[in-house]
Amino acid sequence: MTIRIIGSAVTPFGELWNKNLRELLSDAMLEAITNASLSPTDVEAIFVANKAAGNFENQHHLNALVSMMFPHYPPAMRVEAACASGSMAMIAAELALLSGRYKTVVVVGGEKMTDVSAQETTHILSGAADNATEIGSTFPALYALIAKSHMNTFGTTRDQVSAVAVKNHKHAMKNANAQFHKEITIEQVNQSQLIADPLRLLDCSPVSDGAAAVVLSTRFVKGSTKLLGFGHAQDSINLSDRSSLTTFRATEGAMQQALAQTGLTRQQLQAAEVHDCFTIAEILAIEDLGFFPKGEGGRATIENKTTVGGQIVINPSGGLKACGHPVGATGVKQIAFLNSYIQRGDAKAALAHNVGGSGATAVVHILQK
Amino acid sequence: MTIRIIGSAVTPFGELWNKNLRELLSDAMLEAITNASLSPTDVEAIFVANKAAGNFENQHHLNALVSMMFPHYPPAMRVEAACASGSMAMIAAELALLSGRYKTVVVVGGEKMTDVSAQETTHILSGAADNATEIGSTFPALYALIAKSHMNTFGTTRDQVSAVAVKNHKHAMKNANAQFHKEITIEQVNQSQLIADPLRLLDCSPVSDGAAAVVLSTRFVKGSTKLLGFGHAQDSINLSDRSSLTTFRATEGAMQQALAQTGLTRQQLQAAEVHDCFTIAEILAIEDLGFFPKGEGGRATIENKTTVGGQIVINPSGGLKACGHPVGATGVKQIAFLNSYIQRGDAKAALAHNVGGSGATAVVHILQK
Numbered sequence: 223m224t225i226r227i228i229g230s231a232v233t234p235f236g237e238l239w240n241k242n243l244r245e246l247l248s249d250a251m252l253e254a255i256t257n258a259s260l261s262p263t264d265v266e267a268i269f270v271a272n273k274a275a276g277n278f279e280n281q282h283h284l285n286a287l288v289s290m291m292f293p294h295y296p297p298a299m300r301v302e303a304a305c306a307s308g309s310m311a312m313i314a315a316e317l318a319l320l321s322g323r324y325k326t327v328v329v330v331g332g333e334k335m336t337d338v339s340a341q342e343t344t345h346i347l348s349g350a351a352d353n354a355t356e357i358g359s360t361f362p363a364l365y366a367l368i369a370k371s372h373m374n375t376f377g378t379t380r381d382q383v384s385a386v387a388v389k390n391h392k393h394a395m396k397n398a399n400a401q402f403h404k405e406i407t408i409e410q411v412n413q414s415q416l417i418a419d420p421l422r423l424l425d426c427s428p429v430s431d432g433a434a435a436v437v438l439s440t441r442f443v444k445g446s447t448k449l450l451g452f453g454h455a456q457d458s459i460n461l462s463d464r465s466s467l468t469t470f471r472a473t474e475g476a477m478q479q480a481l482a483q484t485g486l487t488r489q490q491l492q493a494a495e496v497h498d499c500f501t502i503a504e505i506l507a508i509e510d511l512g513f514f515p516k517g518e519g520g521r522a523t524i525e526n527k528t529t530v531g532g533q534i535v536i537n538p539s540g541g542l543k544a545c546g547h548p549v550g551a552t553g554v555k556q557i558a559f560l561n562s563y564i565q566r567g568d569a570k571a572a573l574a575h576n577v578g579g580s581g582a583t584a585v586v587h588i589l590q591k
Numbered sequence: 592m593t594i595r596i597i598g599s600a601v602t603p604f605g606e607l608w609n610k611n612l613r614e615l616l617s618d619a620m621l622e623a624i625t626n627a628s629l630s631p632t633d634v635e636a637i638f639v640a641n642k643a644a645g646n647f648e649n650q651h652h653l654n655a656l657v658s659m660m661f662p663h664y665p666p667a668m669r670v671e672a673a674c675a676s677g678s679m680a681m682i683a684a685e686l687a688l689l690s691g692r693y694k695t696v697v698v699v700g701g702e703k704m705t706d707v708s709a710q711e712t713t714h715i716l717s718g719a720a721d722n723a724t725e726i727g728s729t730f731p732a733l734y735a736l737i738a739k740s741h742m743n744t745f746g747t748t749r750d751q752v753s754a755v756a757v758k759n760h761k762h763a764m765k766n767a768n769a770q771f772h773k774e775i776t777i778e779q780v781n782q783s784q785l786i787a788d789p790l791r792l793l794d795c796s797p798v799s800d801g802a803a804a805v806v807l808s809t810r811f812v813k814g815s816t817k818l819l820g821f822g823h824a825q826d827s828i829n830l831s832d833r834s835s836l837t838t839f840r841a842t843e844g845a846m847q848q849a850l851a852q853t854g855l856t857r858q859q860l861q862a863a864e865v866h867d868c869f870t871i872a873e874i875l876a877i878e879d880l881g882f883f884p885k886g887e888g889g890r891a892t893i894e895n896k897t898t899v900g901g902q903i904v905i906n907p908s909g910g911l912k913a914c915g916h917p918v919g920a921t922g923v924k925q926i927a928f929l930n931s932y933i934q935r936g937d938a939k940a941a942l943a944h945n946v947g948g949s950g951a952t953a954v955v956h957i958l959q960k
Binding site for chain 1 (some may be wrong): 668
């Protein structure tokens with residue numbers, strides 16, 4: 223059974239003060255359904271991804287909220303896996319389609335993060351870490367440990383890390399929905415405000431509002447993008463239980479699973495949306511996915527091997543860093559963006575890589591025309 | 592493909608001040624796996640149900656937290672659907688098994704609710720309602736509207752409503768894990784503290800800590816309980832969009848779907864765990880599930896037709912009212928309890944009915960020896 227992406231949509235990402243969460247989810251779903259040339263009543267089930275509306279606005283039960291946007295109240299399920307919520311909802315939908323119970327479903331992810339203070343947002347996001355052993359650690363602090371370790375172990379430089387942000391801002395210039403449309407330089411990243419040494423402001427993905435949706439179907443639709451495979455692996459939630467800070471074993475495991483299902487090699491993948499919540503995370507990702515040898519991700523980036531026109535395009539959307547990171551939306555946005563990217567002929571095969579927390583959850587999807 | 596319940600466990604429910612959420616989840620999983628005569632490494636995936644650890648203790652990403660309790664870090668997914676989280680995680684697991692991707696999985700649900708004030712708990716639980724149109728409404732207030740409407744429309748009496756609590760406390764006397772082991776009288780319910788007119792303290796399920804787990808498998812295990820069918824339907828999240836306050840259309844829809852898959856009639860079901868978050872909810876449930884005509888649920892209850900020995904045993908565990916209601920655990924506990932009930936010969940076929948919010952989500956499972 224083949225699962226196809228027959229429609230997709232991404233709302234603008236950014237500080238969207240005139241849209242609430244339910245409007246964002248509704249906008250994305252309606253546009254994706256229209257893009258699939260379907261009507262809302264063709265949707266048999268909905269899978270909704272969201273990390274923390276329970277904290278941001280005391281709204282749980284989003285499955286009921288999205289179902290009632292449809293005249294026929296289709297069954298709906300909410301999935302949460304921290305910042306990997308979007309790709310986890312994709313998996314829930316894929317398993318449902320493979321079960322044969324449904325033929326056409328919608329996956330929608332969204333987050334509305336800018337209605338509370340930055341301090342409150344940082345606290346809410348820290349709920350993806352281990353509240354027993356990592357309490358008080360913000361995510362910039364956890365990824366700073368990872369960055370320090372990568373620099374110490376492999377000699378990764380400040381400039382190499384900054385090159386990730388520079389490249390992703392450059393890519394975002396061509397993405398109309400991106401939060402930032404502003405090119406930056408390595409010097410600007412290096413001199414931006416220190417957040418958690420060595421990470422600086424321009425190493426961090428922003429706080430964003432936004433939503434994305436895809437329509438998945440096991441029906442044949444000519445020319446549609448195929449979801450060739452998906453992998454899902456876990457590691458310890460807390461960094462202190464890991465044998466290494468410079469490898470995300472969950473990324474490695476998810477990649478192995480996904481690749482094994484496709485019959486493709488890494489060399490056949492022309493683009494990848496990877497989880498660059500911080501610049502250092504993209505360096506780990508392109509190494510752990512096997513695109514570059516361990517320790518050489520920074521060098522590859524500064525040598526433009528991951529820029530459009532390079533060996534493999536990493537984060538053509540601008541990534542979490544420059545397109546934005548409404549956490550529940552991100553995993554769905556990666557798939558929706560790559561669907562458009564493939565459909566307009568910019569790649570034949572591409573990969574999406576979504577991470578929860580500091581690497582405890584990783585999901586990889588591989589898509590092909 | 593047949594899904595079987597090959598192991599189950601329920602922790603004690605109550606104010607468990609010496610157990611945190613992760614211990615409760617771990618206790619339930621380990622006991623269920625032992626009950627299934629498996630070892631932890633036989634578990635291929637985990638589906639975890641929880642409503643609001645994000646609010647109670649700022650802990651999201653529970654999928655990673657439960658995965659790391661196993662030596663092999665199996666893939667894990669968290670599902671939330673308000674108070675129907677447990678049965679929604681069951682559905683996610685069932686779809687995964689039916690897809691063929693996994694053969695043996697664990698479903699675990701848990702909630703740790705007593706570490707915050709009762710006022711804070713009430714606020715967190717209100718996140719299952721619509722924060723746009725029902726803001727400020729507590730769940731006792733919403734169910735009070737339903738109770739008033741049922742009384743006005745069908746002449747349901749105060750004594751009939753109280754009889755639900757009396758019967759469930761009586762049933763809980765035989766359930767070692769129940770939160771309450773204390774028989775009560777109609778008079779005591781009628782005279783307990785007024786919470787939201789007409790609902791009184793003894794009409795309400797308690798605030799509880801607890802967890803439950805089941806092991807599901809598509810492998811044949813002799814004598815195990817079969818999951819014959821499941822239904823999942825939705826309605827508007829807010830009461831104001833409903834045409835009737837006295838019928839949960841989602842319950843009706845979920846029941847139709849589930850029953851259609853089984854080849855059984857209602858008369859063949861000997862027991863049902865139904866969602867009695869408030870006494871009036873049980874009356875709606877037994878009517879909407881079709882066990883009694885609309886408007887006659889109260890009379891059936893006071894006439895002992897739903898007590899052990901009656902026409903159909905409703906809530907042999909004591910239900911949410913007397914066994915307790917750790918919200919993320921409840922849907923899984925219903926299945927785990929019924930598995931034990933069937934395995935010890937107290938019923939051949941039984942039903943579980945789990946509701947999210949004030950009826951926006953309903954899930955029905957039918958089990959058979």
